[in-house]
Structures are given as structure tokens and as C-alpha cells.
Amino acid sequence: MSHRYHILVVLMLVLVGTSVVPAQEEPVTVVVAAAAETAAEATAYERIIAESIGVVLVRSGFAIASIGDAATDLRWEYAILSLVPRLHMSISVRDTATGTIVSSVSGRARANVTLFNALDELVSVTVDDALRYLALNREFGDEIRPVPVAGLLPPVAPRGDDEEVVLQPAAPLHGTADRGVLLADGVQVPVQVRRRGHYVTTAPARMDGMLPEPEPYRRTGLQVHTSLGRLVGAGVGARLDLIPDRAGVAGELDVYSSGVTQGAPYRVLHLEGRLLANLRLLRWGPVSLRASTGLGTVVTTFLSGIVAPYTDLYWNVLNLTPTLHTGRQAWFARVGLNYRVASDRGFFPDGLDSGMPQLFVGTFRRF
Amino acid sequence: MGRIDSQVIGGAGAGSLVRIAARRVWCCAVVLAGTLALMSCTVLTNDQFPAFLPWVRAELDLRGALPADIRDVRTESVATPAGDRVFAVVAAPDSADPATLLLVDQDLATVVEREDPLSFDSRLFVRVDGAVQIGTVVYDPATRVVSNAPEPENAALAVVHDGTDYWQLSIESSTGVAFNRYDTGFIPVSSWSSVPAITPAESVFATWVHRRFDTGGATGELIVLLQTTEGLRRTVLQQSALAAQTGLPIDAGVAPGNQVLAVDRPDALRETPAGILVQDRETLRRFDRETGAERERFQIGVNPRTGDPYPIAFDPAGEFYIVLDTENRVLYQVDVWW
Numbered sequence: 001m002s003h004r005y006h007i008l009v010v011l012m013l014v015l016v017g018t019s020v021v022p023a024q025e026e027p028v029t030v031v032v033a034a035a036a037e038t039a040a041e042a043t044a045y046e047r048i049i050a051e052s053i054g055v056v057l058v059r060s061g062f063a064i065a066s067i068g069d070a071a072t073d074l075r076w077e078y079a080i081l082s083l084v085p086r087l088h089m090s091i092s093v094r095d096t097a098t099g100t101i102v103s104s105v106s107g108r109a110r111a112n113v114t115l116f117n118a119l120d121e122l123v124s125v126t127v128d129d130a131l132r133y134l135a136l137n138r139e140f141g142d143e144i145r146p147v148p149v150a151g152l153l154p155p156v157a158p159r160g161d162d163e164e165v166v167l168q169p170a171a172p173l174h175g176t177a178d179r180g181v182l183l184a185d186g187v188q189v190p191v192q193v194r195r196r197g198h199y200v201t202t203a204p205a206r207m208d209g210m211l212p213e214p215e216p217y218r219r220t221g222l223q224v225h226t227s228l229g230r231l232v233g234a235g236v237g238a239r240l241d242l243i244p245d246r247a248g249v250a251g252e253l254d255v256y257s258s259g260v261t262q263g264a265p266y267r268v269l270h271l272e273g274r275l276l277a278n279l280r281l282l283r284w285g286p287v288s289l290r291a292s293t294g295l296g297t298v299v300t301t302f303l304s305g306i307v308a309p310y311t312d313l314y315w316n317v318l319n320l321t322p323t324l325h326t327g328r329q330a331w332f333a334r335v336g337l338n339y340r341v342a343s344d345r346g347f348f349p350d351g352l353d354s355g356m357p358q359l360f361v362g363t364f365r366r367f
Numbered sequence: 368m369g370r371i372d373s374q375v376i377g378g379a380g381a382g383s384l385v386r387i388a389a390r391r392v393w394c395c396a397v398v399l400a401g402t403l404a405l406m407s408c409t410v411l412t413n414d415q416f417p418a419f420l421p422w423v424r425a426e427l428d429l430r431g432a433l434p435a436d437i438r439d440v441r442t443e444s445v446a447t448p449a450g451d452r453v454f455a456v457v458a459a460p461d462s463a464d465p466a467t468l469l470l471v472d473q474d475l476a477t478v479v480e481r482e483d484p485l486s487f488d489s490r491l492f493v494r495v496d497g498a499v500q501i502g503t504v505v506y507d508p509a510t511r512v513v514s515n516a517p518e519p520e521n522a523a524l525a526v527v528h529d530g531t532d533y534w535q536l537s538i539e540s541s542t543g544v545a546f547n548r549y550d551t552g553f554i555p556v557s558s559w560s561s562v563p564a565i566t567p568a569e570s571v572f573a574t575w576v577h578r579r580f581d582t583g584g585a586t587g588e589l590i591v592l593l594q595t596t597e598g599l600r601r602t603v604l605q606q607s608a609l610a611a612q613t614g615l616p617i618d619a620g621v622a623p624g625n626q627v628l629a630v631d632r633p634d635a636l637r638e639t640p641a642g643i644l645v646q647d648r649e650t651l652r653r654f655d656r657e658t659g660a661e662r663e664r665f666q667i668g669v670n671p672r673t674g675d676p677y678p679i680a681f682d683p684a685g686e687f688y689i690v691l692d693t694e695n696r697v698l699y700q701v702d703v704w705w
Binding site: 257258259260262264265266267268270284287289298300302304306307308310320322333342345346347348349 | 392398399415416417418420421422423424425426428671672694695699702
């Protein structure tokens with residue numbers, strides 16, 4: 001079986017799922033024609049092939065029109081590629097309206113009585129593809145009519161029930177192969193593998209169907225971050241996912257200083273600790289959005305030692321964290337709203353943050 | 368014909384997945400755009416903590432001294448001719464309890480702590496004998512003795528002395544400001560209700576009066592900082608021997624050095640050797656004494672817990688200022704900002 005056939009089968013299987021093809025309501029008119037002129041010595045075989053195709057088509061409920069009839073839906077095209085040492089032929093089905101290749105097979109057969117069995121088998125495959133294609137057309141109509149596939153599609157097939165393979169764009173038109181890598185209009189076509197419990201992995205689509213192996217998801221991570229308004233300082237954090245890639249907890253510790261940029265004479269350090277619980281709201285490709293909430297405390301110390309420390313508390317009411325995942329490494333921004341709690345010796349007033357929400361930027365790596 | 372942005376192979380419901388994916392792209396794009404907008408707007412300062420903290424060089428815990436429910440508070444400072452600086456904190460509680468008076472020296476050591484039926488408007492002033500007085504409380508920095516003395520009857524903007532008598536600067540509804548003269552026992556002697564050089568003051572928010580003795584004794588200068596609607600007016604009044612004999616320690620002549628500073632409603636002000644220092648709500652400003660030009664500013668902000676300007680008083684020597692944190696009941700000694 002050719003790659004082309006394989007791909008189309010995969011494509012069809014995916015698009016219609018595993019549902020049974022519904023029965024035809026009206027006979028679909030088809031035509032059988034030679035794809036190209038064949039050599040004179042092949043005409044006998046050509047006639048046998050055409051007749052065999054017709055038999056299977058009629059048996060499948062199609063109405064066969066004559067060549068040149070404009071009112072046909074599908075067109076079966078056959079070609080004899082060679083006669084020796086064995087008969088090598090190809091059969092493809094084309095949507096006459098759009099030119100879409102619906103199915104394509106090729107095979108070899110011995111020139112004896114087994115020829116008919118081989119032909120029957122090949123044609124049956126194209127008929128199955130055609131039926132699926134017609135069912136697909138009926139279900140989705142014009143909304144997502146498959147783009148004509150005139151070129152190549154790599155055989156990208158998921159390797160299990162919990163894996164998804166995404167080709168972008170959906171249909172590389174008029175593709176070519178360059179050292180095994182698919183090029184569509186001269187550009188590599190990314191194929192993305194998503195597997196449950198694994199990171200999303202992207203690689204150029206290959207004609208041999210080789211897919212990148214996604215890395216398993218890791219539950220723990222370490223992060224560094226900073227916050228606007230606290231750029232003279234940084235924070236570190238540790239993450240633990242209780243439900244992998246879905247929900248977890250994190251602890252963070254920030255150290256930052258006030259007045260450094262203004263040339264202040266004394267150093268004031270703020271040590272800020274936070275405990276957060278987070279939940280992934282959505283994920284699209286390498287981007288995810290998490291919401292988190294938690295509690296934090298800030299200890300303000302004077303390095304001069306003359307002034308005793310101050311302590312402030314706050315409730316981190318809600319943070320929204322868009323994250324860009326690049327394998328194990330991820331980059332995030334976080335906007336947060338705090339409810340500050342006035343303490344006996346502290347600076348925060350009671351109530352929600354006034355002014356701009358707090359903004360963090362940072363990165364973390366899973367281990 | 369609909370366009371397919373991506374095609375999912377494997378899994379269920381290919382068509383709906385495509386639509387969900389498109390919606391998620393939009394969600395993420397909106398969130399990222401919002402984040403970037405926030406980043407571009409947020410200034411790089413940390414407004415969670417008082418801006419002056421990294422300038423604090425000492426603190427005085429007043430939790431035992433001041434009431435927890437401070438309704439109103441006032442801070443003042445004076446310098447004695449001997450060079451001692453005394454700072455006063457007057458805190459009125461929310462209850463009917465009397466106001467608390469604290470006097471601290473330049474090292475932030477408490478020298479007087481009283482709960483007296485003190486008038487909240489009582490001014491801190493330097494006595495003829497070199498001690499300082501507020502209300503009836505007298506503190507002599509030289510001997511560190513605290514005593515009592517009669518107090519001025521009327522509320523005043525400022526009290527100065529000319530070596531023998533006290534002169535009270537006060538608001539007169541008809542003429543603006545007026546000087547009233549008292550003897551050392553605060554018995555009224557005379558008044559001069561119109562001082563042309565500093566009248567009219569259409570609205571008075573803050574004043575500071577300082578008598579300079581460094582001109583030789585026979586004559587002196589009285590520097591008046593008076594807030595008017597046109598700005599902060601600095602008026603230097605010459606004290607002449609003749610004027611002293613006729614009863615007013617100043618004559619109507621105005622000396623060079625008068626300026627109008629672009630200041631609106633100062634919360635604290637003082638002329639120091641380092642310049643004219645002003646707290647203009649959220650900003651501390653230093654002006655040149657000679658030219659009146661503004662030099663350095665410091666964005667001190669407001670107390671985040673009260674929303675009010677911090678009660679502060681400038682060191683008469685211009686070396687630091689004190690800030691009262693009424694919520695934590697802490698008095699800070701803070702380095703100057705230039």
C-alpha cells in the first residue's frame with residue numbers, strides 16, 4: 001500500500017471517527033476511466049480492471065455513468081504502471097466537483113486467476129474510502145469541506161488512544177519532500193504531539209511518519225521571578241503538582257529592597273513569603289492559563305539594625321497566570337490582587353490593593 | 368467555504384475541537400494583551416511601603432506613650448539660641464481624654480511625656496530665658512529640668528520674643544495677621560494689628576517665624592513664612608532700634624530676600640540653614656533661601672493607612688526631619704533627601 005493511501009485512510013478515520021458509514025440514500029453516480037493511455041499490450045488488462053472496478057461499484061450501490069457524463073460525483077481512475085514482471089497498477093478516486101483525491105491505492109498482481117481477487121480487494125478499499133468521504137461531506141457540508149489534497153501528506157497517526165497528533169496547516173497543499181521532511185510551499189510543516197501526562201512536543205512532519213517522542217510531565221518545578229515595583233530584588237519558588245498539569249501548590253520567597261534606585265543611605269530589605277494553590281483553567285498548545293490564590297507575609301527589616309522589623313500580612317485573593325511552555329521550561333506573567341490585612345506593627349492598610357494590580361514575570365523549570 | 372486552521376488527528380470530534388481551539392486562541396491573546404498593557408502602565412516604584420523608610424536612621428517606639436485612638440496629631444520643632452533642638456508631638460485621642468504631649472530632643476530621646484489639659488493649638492516656642500515652652504510646660508535643655516509657667520491666652524500662629532517681651536503672630540479677621548505683645552508673664556502689653564509688609568494674608572494655612580539674633584544684638588531680622596493665595600510668601604522684616612523703642616520689634620521696612628515660593632497649602636514648613644523646607648502634601652521640597660528657586664524634591668507620599676499626609680517636623684538645623692507614624696505609633700528620625 002502506498003503512503004498516500006495510508007494517509008488518506010488515517011485522515012478519513014479521524015474525521016469521521018470510528019462510526020459506521022451510513023447507508024446511501026440516493027445512488028451516487030460514478031464514472032470509471034483510465035488515468036492515462038496505456039500501452040497496446042495492456043489493453044486486455046485495462047478492460048479487466050475497468051470491468052472489475054465496475055462490478056464492485058455496482059455491488060456497493062453506485063450508479064455508473066459513461067465517460068464524459070457531466071453529472072458524476074466521483075471518478076475512479078486506474079492506471080497500469082507496468083506489466084513485467086508482474087502487473088503493477090494504481091486506482092484512485094477523485095471528487096469530480098473539487099478534484100479532491102478521496103482514495104488512492106496501488107498494488108501488484110499476478111496475471112492469473114488471482115488477478116480478480118487482488119483487484120476486488122484493491123477496489124473495495126477505494127470504495128470504503130469513498131463511502132466515508134461521502135458520509136463526511138453529508139455531515140459537515142460546506143463548513144469544513146476537506147481542502148483538495150493534490151500533493152503529499154505524511155502518515156501522521158497517533159500511537160495510542162491518549163495521544164493526539166496535530167498538523168498545522170491541516171492540509172499541506174502541493175507538498176514536496178526534502179530529505180524525508182515534508183515541505184509545503186517550501187516551508188516545513190510542524191506536527192504537534194499531545195499525549196496525556198506528557199509535554200506538548202512539536203517537530204517538522206516527516207514523510208516516514210516518525211513522530212517526536214513527548215517528554216513525560218514532571219510534578220515538581222523551581223522558579224525564579226521578579227515583580228514590577230520590586231525590580232531591585234527577585235524571588236524563588238517551588239511548585240508541586242498534586243494533579244499533574246492541572247492543579248498544585250507553590251511556595252515562593254521574594255527578597256527586594258527599597259530606595260536603592262533613589263540613592264537612599266540605608267538598606268531596607270523586604271522578605272516576602274507566599275503559599276499558593278493553583279488550578280489550570282485552560283490550555284491551548286504551548287500556552288496555559290492558571291488561576292491561583294494564597295496567603296503571604298512581608299517582613300521588613302532594616303540592615304542598620306536600629307529599627308525593629310515590621311510584619312505585614314495579605315491574602316492573595318486571585319492571580320491569573322498566562323504561561324508559555326517550552327518543554328520543561330516555562331515563562332509566565334502573573335497579575336494578582338491582594339487583600340491586605342493591617343497588623344500590629346506593619347504598613348499595610350486593611351483592604352484590597354489600590355491602584356494597579358501586582359504584576360510578576362518569571363520562569364520555571366520542571367524536575 | 369470554512370477554513371481549517373488546524374487539524375487534530377486522533378481523539379474525538381474533530382470539527383468541534385477546531386472551534387474550541389480557535390476560541391482558546393482568542394482567550395489567550397486577550398489575556399496576554401492585557402498583561403502587556405498592565406506592564407506598560409505600571410511604574411517601577413513600590414508604593415506598598417513608606418517611601419522614606421530607606422532614609423530612616425532612628426526610630427522611637429511610642430506605643431506606650433501615645434493613645435491607640437489618635438484623632439489628631441501635630442508636630443513642631445524649635446531650636447534654642449544654645450543650639451538645642453526640641454521636637455513636640457501633640458496627640459489628641461478620639462476619646463475625651465486629654466491630649467498627650469511629648470517632647471523629644473534631637474537624639475530622639477523623650478524628655479517630657481505628659482497628659483495635660485493642653486490646648487491642642489498650643490505653640491512650641493523659645494522663652495526669653497532660653498528654655499522652650501508649650502502650653503504650661505517648660506523644658507530647659509541646658510538643665511533638663513521640666514517646670515510649669517503661665518501660657519499665652521490666645522491661640523497663635525507663632526510666638527517669638529525680642530529679648531524682653533513675647534510677640535504673638537495671630538490671625539485677625541479684619542486685617543489678616545497681627546502681632547500682640549505680652550510680657551514674660553503673658554500679660555498683654557500692646558498690639559500692632561496691621562503689619563503692612565505681611566498684610567493682607569487672604570488665607571493662612573501655615574506660618575513660621577524666626578528671629579535672627581546674629582546681626583549684632585541692636586538689630587535683628589524677623590523672617591516670616593506665610594501662606595497666602597498667591598503662594599508661600601517669605602518676608603524678611605528688619606528690626607531696628609527705633610522700632611524696638613516704639614513697641615513693635617520690627618519696622619515696616621522690608622529687607623531684601625523676600626520671595627513668593629510656588630507652594631500650595633504646605634503641611635509643614637521651616638527655614639533652615641540648608642534652605643526653606645516645605646511639606647506640600649505628598650512632596651517634600653527644598654527651596655534656595657537666597658533665590659527662592661526649588662532645589663530637590665522627595666515624594667514622601669501619604670500614610671497608606673490613613674490617607675493623610677504624614678505629620679512631620681523639620682530639624683531647625685536642616686539635618687533631618689521627624690515623621691510620626693500614627694498607626695504604628697512610631698516616631699522616625701529621617702535623613703534629608705538631598
